[in-house]
Amino acid sequence: MRKLLLLLVLALLMGALAVWVLQFGIGYVLLSFAEFTIEMSAWTGLLIYVAATVLLFWLLLTWRWIMGAGGFRSWWRNRRSARYQNQTAEGLLLFAGDDWQEAAKLLSQSADKSSMPVVNLLFAARAAADNEQFDQARQILQRLKMAYPKSSFMADKALAETYLLQEQPEEALKILQGVYAENPRDKALLRLLADAHYLSHDWAAVQKMLRDLKRFHAVSEQDLASLEQDVYCNLLDSLVVEGSDSVREKQAQLENIWCLIPRKQQRDPLIIASYAASLGRVQLVEKQQALVIKALNRQWHPLLVTQFGELESANPEKQLMVAEKWFGQHSEDADLLLALGRICQRLQFWGKAKDYLTAAVALRPSVQASIYLATVLEKIGDRQASAEVYKQGLLSTLKSE
Numbered sequence: 001m002r003k004l005l006l007l008l009v010l011a012l013l014m015g016a017l018a019v020w021v022l023q024f025g026i027g028y029v030l031l032s033f034a035e036f037t038i039e040m041s042a043w044t045g046l047l048i049y050v051a052a053t054v055l056l057f058w059l060l061l062t063w064r065w066i067m068g069a070g071g072f073r074s075w076w077r078n079r080r081s082a083r084y085q086n087q088t089a090e091g092l093l094l095f096a097g098d099d100w101q102e103a104a105k106l107l108s109q110s111a112d113k114s115s116m117p118v119v120n121l122l123f124a125a126r127a128a129a130d131n132e133q134f135d136q137a138r139q140i141l142q143r144l145k146m147a148y149p150k151s152s153f154m155a156d157k158a159l160a161e162t163y164l165l166q167e168q169p170e171e172a173l174k175i176l177q178g179v180y181a182e183n184p185r186d187k188a189l190l191r192l193l194a195d196a197h198y199l200s201h202d203w204a205a206v207q208k209m210l211r212d213l214k215r216f217h218a219v220s221e222q223d224l225a226s227l228e229q230d231v232y233c234n235l236l237d238s239l240v241v242e243g244s245d246s247v248r249e250k251q252a253q254l255e256n257i258w259c260l261i262p263r264k265q266q267r268d269p270l271i272i273a274s275y276a277a278s279l280g281r282v283q284l285v286e287k288q289q290a291l292v293i294k295a296l297n298r299q300w301h302p303l304l305v306t307q308f309g310e311l312e313s314a315n316p317e318k319q320l321m322v323a324e325k326w327f328g329q330h331s332e333d334a335d336l337l338l339a340l341g342r343i344c345q346r347l348q349f350w351g352k353a354k355d356y357l358t359a360a361v362a363l364r365p366s367v368q369a370s371i372y373l374a375t376v377l378e379k380i381g382d383r384q385a386s387a388e389v390y391k392q393g394l395l396s397t398l399k400s401e
Helices: 002-022 042-067 072-096 101-107 118-132 134-147 149-165 169-179 188-200 204-214 219-238 247-259 267-283 285-298 301-311 315-327 334-346 350-363 367-379 385-398
Strands: 028-032 036-041
Touching: 028 315, 072 101, 072 118, 101 118, 101 134, 118 134, 134 149, 134 188, 134 334, 149 169, 169 188, 169 267, 188 204, 204 219, 219 247, 219 267, 247 267, 247 285, 267 285, 267 301, 285 315, 301 334, 334 350, 334 367, 350 367, 350 385, 367 385
Parallel strands: none
Antiparallel strands: 028 036
């Protein structure tokens, strides 16, 4: 632009110089081309020169505008950009409509010309992964990392997620642990790490992450509570009785796990049930029984009732007395009736066992209750009734299926 203005100024100066010269005489201009000759006065030639100069500069400026930011080139660029944006929008709509294959194809193809190439490639990779085209998804994410290095962290998270979708937590952990040190507060990264440890059944690792998940609000309170319950139950259930460790060592391991659990979660019936079951496995049956009784007196729960009925107590008479005390308040509870029947069966109180189990089957038919009742009937010599109960139990099973 500056060059054009400079040329225009020079042309005007030359015109002014010509006017000054003409003050000393009118003169004339003679143009000769081949056989043609044009003669005109100097004033006429000067006017033609000035007009031609102005016209030339106007044409040059018009051409620059057409080819520049405000003209044809801009129009063409905007038109092409709008076309690729439309492709991006169409690809995202296909993604929202679960048309994974077409979404991945369209978003990937339009990425280079899109105004949001990173978004295109991330959604293209996710669409391919949702379509179970995991190799294609990983190729797209590698392309993203190469073309846009600043987006490597997002690409790594998406790459780890593809491995989790394939249920390959070990591969996901390699990626996630590599970027965790620089991004320890990233919520999505924390969730992915927790998922990877969860799929690996590494309950101790998930338990260590619970604090950060809560601290950085990586998951909702409801999801966190559910995860805590699941993790602590699995930690308790994962205690293996078999092995080289002695029973005392197993008991110590169990107590260490229990001490890890916050006091609030120690009152959760499902966690108590897992802890009680583990107490039974390490031969602490009396402690197990005391724990279950205390928990049921505080909060009634069917899982704990069932577990109480399964206890091989050293003092089954006391166990029966406690259960019959509960029966006064929960006489219509099928789980308690079944538990009472089992306790009476172990005590060989066949009459009581028959009454409780008959009531349990009548209240809520089940294969388990039918088997126990049939066994009791056979013990008291009523084989015909026993066979009928077996038959009814089998029929109820077939109906439920």
